[in-house]
Amino acid sequence: MIFYFSGTGNSQWAAEQIAELTGDEARDITKPDQISDYQNERQIGLVFPIYAWGAPELVCSFAKTLGKTKAFTFAVCTCGSEAGYAMKKLSALCPLDSSYSLVMPNNYIIGADVDDPQTVQQKINAARQEIQRLSQEILQQKRVYRVKEGTFPTLKSSFVNFGFNRFARSTKPFSVENSCDGCGLCARNCPASTIIIKEGKPVWSDLCYQCLRCINECPKQAIQYGKATQNKGRYTFHQFK
Numbered sequence: 001m002i003f004y005f006s007g008t009g010n011s012q013w014a015a016e017q018i019a020e021l022t023g024d025e026a027r028d029i030t031k032p033d034q035i036s037d038y039q040n041e042r043q044i045g046l047v048f049p050i051y052a053w054g055a056p057e058l059v060c061s062f063a064k065t066l067g068k069t070k071a072f073t074f075a076v077c078t079c080g081s082e083a084g085y086a087m088k089k090l091s092a093l094c095p096l097d098s099s100y101s102l103v104m105p106n107n108y109i110i111g112a113d114v115d116d117p118q119t120v121q122q123k124i125n126a127a128r129q130e131i132q133r134l135s136q137e138i139l140q141q142k143r144v145y146r147v148k149e150g151t152f153p154t155l156k157s158s159f160v161n162f163g164f165n166r167f168a169r170s171t172k173p174f175s176v177e178n179s180c181d182g183c184g185l186c187a188r189n190c191p192a193s194t195i196i197i198k199e200g201k202p203v204w205s206d207l208c209y210q211c212l213r214c215i216n217e218c219p220k221q222a223i224q225y226g227k228a229t230q231n232k233g234r235y236t237f238h239q240f241k
Contacts, residue, residue: 001038002026002045005059005191007211009237010078010104014131015047018076021135029062030191039069043138046075046090049211050101052164053084053156056209058191063094072141074098076134078127080106082150084157100134101147102127107216107235110225114233120240164210171204173226174214180222186214 002024004015012028019026024045027034038044044066048059055063055077066073073096077083080103087099104127105120106112115123137144150156171194182200194205195214202214202223215223216234224230 001036001041001043002047003029003035003062004047005029005049005056005062006047007049007191007209007213008107008216008235010107011047011049013237013241014076014078014102014104014127015045017128017131018045018047018135018138021132022138029058038066038071041069041071043072043074043141044069045073045138046094048075048077049104050077050079050083050086051210052161052168053082053150053153054086054161054164055090056211057165058209060090060093063090066094068095072097072138074100074138076100076102077147078102078104079148080104080108082148082153084149084153084161086157086161087145087147089157098134098138098142098144099147100130100144102130103148105235105237105240107212109212109215109232109234110228114235117240120235124240169208169210171206171208173228174202174204175224175226176201177220177222177224179220180218181220183219185217185219186223189213189217 002015002019004011006012015026075096079101083101103123105115105123184197186202187195187197192207192209194207195202216236
């Protein structure tokens with residue numbers, strides 16, 4: 001069984017691809033009805049995006065519930081380029097037999113604009129090949145650590161990640177432009193269930209994973225995060241299926 005968390009679709013696609021190649025099932029950890037008994041599973045996987053060189057808080061909390069198991073456990077993180085020590089920190093919560101990082105198109109438009117279409121396709125094609133490789137290793141239950149940690153991984157996965165979780169996940173900078181038509185897509189699809197539609201416009205409560213699904217999925221591109229996302233493109237994986 002493969003459990004995944006995904007904001008704009010990168011990790012969901014990776015989880016579903018791996019599940020198809022390994023004969024597993026992909027389950028969304030934000031949907032309690034998809035979490036069933038896994039005690040008798042032969043292998044258990046986690047697939048998720050990297051946020052500031054760390055695993056999302058939701059993923060860490062879920063990993064703690066897995067505890068020790070006789071199953072072969074693996075994790076695959078999707079990232080823009082590098083993962084720091086995210087996988088080693090996750091393995092301290094849930095011992096991993098194998099760990100992988102998978103470069104996928106950029107969706108964190110607070111930091112940088114989206115990749116151009118050619119770069120997006122190149123990254124997806126390369127990821128597809130890597131998924132083929134790692135899926136075979138998982139089937140053979142090989143112990144592999146193929147994670148691009150990058151430079152200064154200790155600094156990034158400790159101090160920078162702490163700062164991100166402590167200060168950068170505020171919902172206060174979210175705003176909506178007049179082009180919003182109140183379709184409610186952001187509220188229906190928010191993994192944190194933090195958005196409600198009030199008087200025809202989205203309103204955010206305090207809890208936010210910073211997945212940016214609401215911003216990237218908005219059909220009117222009406223949602224902004226301060227000035228950081230203005231005049232930038234939007235990205236969701238389904239655009240490139």
